[in-house]
Amino acid sequence: MNATIWHNPACGTSRKTLAILQETPNIDLTVVEYLKHPYAADKLRQLFTDAGLTARDALRLRGTDAEDRGLKDASEDAIIAAMVANPAYVERPFVETAKGARLCRPQDVVREIL
Template sequence: MKAIIWHNPACGTSRKTLAILQETPGVELSVVEYLKNPYSADKLRQLFGDAGLAAREALRLRGTDAEERGLKDASEDDIIAAMAANPAYVERPIVETDKGVRLCRPQDVVREIL
């Protein structure tokens, strides 16, 4: 099974999710450090759609200025545009496999799509 993790190595939950993926037999893993290789707006729309999430549900408020910038109450398009411009606004980690997409908080959520 192929899996892609949008990973932030500074995040403990992201590291724990990555470890689960690495320890799961048969997983062909791709790791995207999204702070170095940001999401496109189209990719964010696809990931959120496949995960059944609104952009607001994947908006990272802690440790960012997203709330001060009014993103908490912004439109879906405005949130996605801000996330594409500043990937730190995306909650992490997001994992995509053949079985679906999940925002893996907590990390064990990843098991739903393995």
């Protein structure tokens, strides 16, 4: 099974999710460090749809200035544009497999799509 994780190595939950993926047999894993290789808007929309989330649901407020910038109350398009410009606004980690996509907070959520 192919799996892609949008990973932030500085995040404990992201590291724990990555470890679950690495320990799972028969996983062909792609790791995207999204702070170095930011998301495209269409990919964010697809991940959110597949995970059953809105952009607002996936907006990272903690440790960012997203709330100060008014993103908490912004439109979906405005939030996604801000996430493309500053990928730190995307909550982490997202994982995608053939079974769907999940925001893996907590990390054990990843097991739903393995």
